[in-house]
Amino acid sequence: MNELTTKSALELAAGLKAGEFSSVEVTQAHLDRIHATEADFGSFITVTDDLALETAKAVDAKRSASEDVHALAGVPVALKDLIVTEGVATTAASKMLENWVPPYESTVHNKVKAAGLPVLGKTNLDEFAMGSTTEHSAFGTTRNPWNLEHVPGGSSGGAAAALAGFQAPLSVGTDTGGSVRQPAAFTGTVGVKPTYGSISRFGIIAMASSLDQVGPMGRSVADAAALHELLAGHDPLDSTSLPDPVAGFVSAAQTSDLKGKKLGVIKQLRGEGYQDGVRDAFSAALDVAAAAGAEIVEVDCPSISYALDAYYLLMPSEVSSNLARYDGMRYGLRVEPESGPVTAETVMSATRAAGFGAEVKRRIILGTYALSAGYYDAYYGSAQKIRTLVQNDFAKAFESCDVLVSPTAPTTALKFGAEAASDPMALYLGDVATIPANLAGIPGLSLPAGLSDGLPVGFQILAPAREDVKMYEVAGPLEAALEASGSRVLDTLAEGLTTK
């Protein structure tokens, strides 16, 4: 494995700045790695060699000409294939959009382009970001680099696998109920779900609008923080975009101290239903934090018990409306009915039957039900009230601590097919720890806490809304303390991969 692919994004940025290597070299090394490993990992739906190298060349030329460039210029990045890229197929991992080439640009890709980050390709996901395993992609399976028999998590499974498989130093995912944090946990990487509105959703194919948020991902807290700084900021094209200035996330991650930091362990998120190995790794990480001077307190967030229920009403409701537009009239797939009259209505129905996978249909039907006249108050209305209660619980909890912590997911990465065996609700339970942050709009981050049976365990940190910096102030020094107390989780994997 080329050593350029094992470097962190900030290391690459420093090397590029110092002229130790060129962006073309860095980009080519990652493209080579992708082509060498894709048969195993399947992280990407589309690899954009030419586009990436073109950007790399341009950045190298600017650097040679001593022009000002962004700190991350020349560092490659992978984009989840839910992010619109003008002129590059954007599929949402759905047959519905198999051949869709967007005629416009997302704000995220605009920022990435403007900063000169070569885009390696579009990563795999569960169809329209609905799923926790990336098994629901219409375009192939993504495998967990830690163990190819295990899923990488989801829905940003390709984004996480690309990081863990050293195919990309940075990834952009999206997180509606844990879709960045859970795959980060399953792959031993760092995934951030910023405060709702921190990063523009313009050009992000919508799943559930009031929950969706773009998530920067990397192999270290500082890398993810650097990507977050690049992507964040007000966007007049997104009405829910925050007007807040972007704080110094990287410096918060690099220069903070755990001394005196109060970490609130959420009582409702550490017991029942968690694998022993997950609980152990989480407790061990808490011990490391305490040893580094953090104060550990337990906090009670009773409404969190209902968060999952509320989520599985609100999310499908918004999904049912957001995905209505895929009707075969204007773009994407169009399928005519096998029999009977060919009308707009029958073509819509046939198209949606053929274009959507089972999980997407399940959520659309569920959401249609929840919004129906007669059920709105009981379901959608009540779920919105729970949203208020969860926000209130968090607000109260943050009065007594700086951040809240929990395991990111109750389990480590599942084996393929485990999902099919269980009923839908059992699977949904996997999101129990990540969903509350989306409901409340607060920021959350997952970093590796250690290993359990050779698979990574994620440690989740939640901060108050619009105070993402507080999350980095704990995540940075905690990551350092964990690495000092043992080995860096990803180094284990890197060693394993290099010996292959």
Next chain:
Amino acid sequence: MKYEDAIKKYDPVIGIEVHVELGTATKMFDAAPNTFGGGPNTNITPTSLGLPGSLPVVNEKGVEYAIKIGLALGCEIAETCRFARKNYFYPDVPKDFQTSQSDEPIAAEGSVEVELEDGTMFTIPVERAHMEEDAGKNTHIGGATGRIHGADHSLVDYNRAGVTLVEIVTHPITGTGERAAEVASTYVRTLRDIFRALDVSEARMEQGNVRADVNVSLRESPDAPLGTRTETKNVNSFRSIERAVRYEIARQATRLEAGETIVQETRHFHEGTGETSSGRPKSDADDYRYFPEPDLVPLVPSREWVEELRATLPELPAQKRRRLAGVWGFSDLEMRDIVNAGLLEAIEETVNAGAKPAAARKWWTGEVARLANQKDQPTAELVTPAQVAALIGLINDGKLNDKLAKDVLTAVADGEGEPAEVMSARNLEIVEDTGALEAAVDEAIAANPDVVEKIKGGKMQAIGALMGPIMKATRGQADAGKAKDLILAKING
């Protein structure tokens, strides 16, 4: 059953939904231009096409116009309100939901006063005015009739998709009795005038800027509960609205008379026949699954903003009529004649240019209207208010009398110039030369001794008999007042 008979037997209740397309520069939720014409699918952005990943942002001007309309209708402006998604599948609705407002309209509970042809005032209760977006336009291709049924396929142009609409919904309008149809069309006409006065829309019915859906139901008596209603969609001229209401009342009454029930349904109006035909029955499928639009944040119009907008409201047509009637001292009948003749603005401007209201009214409704009629031209194209005011000024200055002024006016209308220029050029000014006038007066006195006797006897109106010969001798240029003074001076002196 005929309308006239139906209305004797049943009490009609009507309800009207009016959609007006606002004249903002851009659409409601994206920066695509809101212009009429242009090539198909050119006035669009990713948002107006509903592309994956696109997002809406509210047009401030659209909100401003909606608030103005709400204020003009006497509505309360919501302290806070949200947009909602109305979910239904249709090819011309790009997102397969319409961004609208459901239970949180920006304006609620107002009223509109309408004045019927004979001056009867009627108050229409307004339930709400809310913002929503328009759909694209389908062209139906193939099929024998050109209508949708039987069409092979449709072509869709999304240029209109996303254009701001304000929908104004009335409460049930009761108590109209036989005037239901007239009330309906006059209400929509009144709204049209208000939109124009507010300058929020061109409000051209023929371009579909203003569209009306008309609900009609009948009941046995005003005390009876509301009957089943039908909704006739997209009735797009004042005359059609009146015809559609008349037709529906007659049709429903006929059914009720025959012991049949009314089906709650939408109906289509046919311009050619003046009839309505069955559209689609209301059904369970009309489940729009409204929920708050998560991509748009709540609107909280500050009270300061609302008051600022209220202060900019122009005087509305009805208010203006009332005010001017008071200021000018005109009777209701006089005002109605002016309004119906479309002369209100002209007279107002003439008064503003210095003329007395009575004189302005007399000239516009009299000689100008007569000339316009004669030439088959609109009054506004004949003369300007400033010219009429100037003409009246010349009369007041004693330079013209009514007869001469009519000649001047005709010449002005023929494009010969301003009144003063025409008067000089044609040498129409009243004769100031006392010598010539005296000669004429002397001649008239000498020739009509019997008349002189009558005047001496105190019959002052007999002076009129001397005026004819005097005017004749002076070719009409004599000042009647001066002539009269001279006559009296000579006879009594």
Next chain:
Amino acid sequence: MLGQPHIGPFRTGPAKRLDLLTSKQTDERQGMTESSAITPEQVEHLASLSRIAMGEDELKSLAGDLSTILSNVARVNEVAGDDVPATSHPIALSNVLRPDVVGETLTSEQALASAPASADDKFLVPQILGEE
């Protein structure tokens, strides 16, 4: 106006009940917790509302899934009382408005490039039945 009839001027808000969907006549605030079994017929109606053609097997299996999910989440109804406000947006922003200025537009070529069918610079769609 948009091709579908609205509830007219006599409306008081969205209709509050759709009996077709209730397998059991119960009060909205109770009843869904114990038995909220969804029938394949109900799923068929929902599938028609969401324009997804479905076969018998799919309807049956979805009816089972929905019943399971709903019996789990139905308790949301019991948690929050009338005094708890609903949260529709996670972060409270308001009055995000855009100046009325024309921006960049797509060309008809761009718009139609991904269209399944087009003619005369317009999107060609199958015949539309039943409505104007």
